[in-house]
Amino acid sequence: TIPxxxxxxxxxxxxxxTKAGYATKTLTKNITIKIPCEGITLDKTTxxxxxGEKTIITPTITPSNANNKNIRWESxxxxxxxxxxxxxxxxxGSGKATITAKTTDGSNLSATCTVTVRLYIxxxxxxxxxITGGITAYTELIYCNDGTSTNGKSASYTKNSTNLYxxxxxxxxxxxxxxxxxxxxxxxSDFSTLKIIVNPTRxxxxxxxxxxxxxxxxxxxxxxxxxxxxWNDEPRPALNMVTAYNYTSTLGQQTVSLDVSNYNDKYKxxxxxxxxxxxxxxxxxxxxxxE
Numbered sequence: 001t002i003p004x005x006x007x008x009x010x011x012x013x014x015x016x017x018t019k020a021g022y023a024t025k026t027l028t029k030n031i032t033i034k035i036p037c038e039g040i041t042l043d044k045t046t047x048x049x050x051x052g053e054k055t056i057i058t059p060t061i062t063p064s065n066a067n068n069k070n071i072r073w074e075s076x077x078x079x080x081x082x083x084x085x086x087x088x089x090x091x092x093g094s095g096k097a098t099i100t101a102k103t104t105d106g107s108n109l110s111a112t113c114t115v116t117v118r119l120y121i122x123x124x125x126x127x128x129x130x131i132t133g134g135i136t137a138y139t140e141l142i143y144c145n146d147g148t149s150t151n152g153k154s155a156s157y158t159k160n161s162t163n164l165y166x167x168x169x170x171x172x173x174x175x176x177x178x179x180x181x182x183x184x185x186x187x188x189s190d191f192s193t194l195k196i197i198v199n200p201t202r203x204x205x206x207x208x209x210x211x212x213x214x215x216x217x218x219x220x221x222x223x224x225x226x227x228x229x230x231w232n233d234e235p236r237p238a239l240n241m242v243t244a245y246n247y248t249s250t251l252g253q254q255t256v257s258l259d260v261s262n263y264n265d266k267y268k269x270x271x272x273x274x275x276x277x278x279x280x281x282x283x284x285x286x287x288x289x290x291e
Contacts (some may be wrong), residue, residue, distance in 0.1 A: 037066045037107040047115045048291050049081075049091035057087040057113055059101050068105035075099055081115040094119035094290075096190040119191065120289040121182050121269045124162065135164065138179040138222070155275065163199075163284040168275030170206075175276040180285060181222050185266035188218060191290035192261040196271065199253040199286065204279035212281035213274055216288065217245030217258055218267035243267060253286075260290070 017025040039062040047055060061069040073083040080097040082090045089099055094117050103109040122135055139155035155176040157166040166178030188194070196216050203212045217223075219242040246258040271288060275281045 032067075035063065035066050037061050037069065037103045037105050037109055038063060040071075040101060040103055040109045040111045042101060042111045042113050044113050045111075047089065047113060049089075049115065049117050051091050051093060051117055053091045055089050057083070057089060057099060057101070059087065059111065061103070066105065068103075070104045072102045072104050073099065074102070080117055089113075089115060091115070091117040093117060094190075116191065116291050118289045118291045119186070120287065121186070122164065122180070122285065122288045124286055134183045135159070136181045136183050136222075137164070137166075138177075138181065139168075140177045140179065153275075157273075163286050164271070165282075165284045166273040167202075167280065167282040168212075168273050169280040170275040175274060177275065178273040179223065180271045180288075182269040185268055186290070187266045188260050188290060189264040192259065193291050194218065194258040194260050194269065194289075195255060195291060196288045197253065197255050197286040198248060198271075198283055200248065200251050200281070200283035202280055202282040203249050203251060204281070206276055206279045210276060211249040212276050212279045213247040213249045214271065214281065214283050214285075215245050215247040215274060216256070216269075216271040218243045218260060218263065219270055220267060222268055223270050223272065242270070 013029045013031055015027040015029075017027075041060050043058040043060070044055075049055065059071050071087070073085060073087055075081055075083050075097050076099075077095065077097040078092065080091075080093050080095040081099065082092055083099050087101070096117075097115050099113045099115055101111050137157050137159060139157065141153045141155060153170055153176045155166070155168040155178050157164065157178045157180070164180050166180070168176045168178050170176050194216070198214050200214055205211050223242045244258060244260065244263065246256055248254060248256050269288065269290075271285055273281050273283055
């Protein structure tokens with residue numbers, strides 16, 4: 001039995017044989033003790049990236065004096081993320097991929113990192129980061145029951161190089177809205193969160209004390225009425241047409257999130273600037289994405 005000495009893996013064995021009247025014989029032998037990998041960890045177990053970004057994942061092998069600490073890197077989907085022989089990850093396209101680091105000494109150990117590459121529905125007016133199908137904009141005025149009165153209601157929007165902007169004003173008891181909707185349905189299966197950067201600049205309160213808002217979410221179809229001859233829309237126009245949503249009634253630039261982890265289908269992604277009843281809502285949208 002050869003004890004470990006100061007973490008050494010190679011030892012020199014010297015055997016001497018002596019006999020009276022004869023010269024001493026010496027045999028020297030170098031012996032290497034195989035120390036296998038016992039564990040592997042990564043400094044990152046999840047990553048959220050934008051297309052084109054690069055980052056390094058660093059592995060740690062235990063014990064530190066293992067003979068073979070070489071790693072083989074693999075990606076579950078190279079159309080989403082690739083990984084080099086040194087652990088450099090490159091985000092290629094939107095979605096989710098698993099990066100795996102495997103030991104090569106026969107110990108069959110591995111560790112993984114889940115990489116999510118964001119899918120931008122809209123990003124600061126940059127059409128290169130906007131999904132195929134783009135953004136469709138709608139204005140909507142909820143009429144009185146005879147389908148003719150639009151007094152006091154207005155809705156308008158602009159799309160420019162820095163943001164999407166909308167303003168909507170309702171009149172008692174009906175509202176108006178501006179909608180920004182993805183041109184295509186989007187598969188949300190690979191994503192857990194829908195996020196938006198908005199900058200509301202005006203939120204009024206109606207006669208019931210309800211504050212107007214900016215809402216966003218997912219819907220199986222465009223979440224706006226095709227027949228505005230309605231009575232019972234107040235105070236949440238069109239919300240019965242959406243699958244999941246969140247909203248903000250707070251002024252100022254902010255990031256708001258919606259959990260979509262339980263949805264595994266294709267949906268329209270939308271933002272609604274809602275002027276309810278006799279109130280006005282205005283604001284800008286700077287970015288809208290899945291991650």
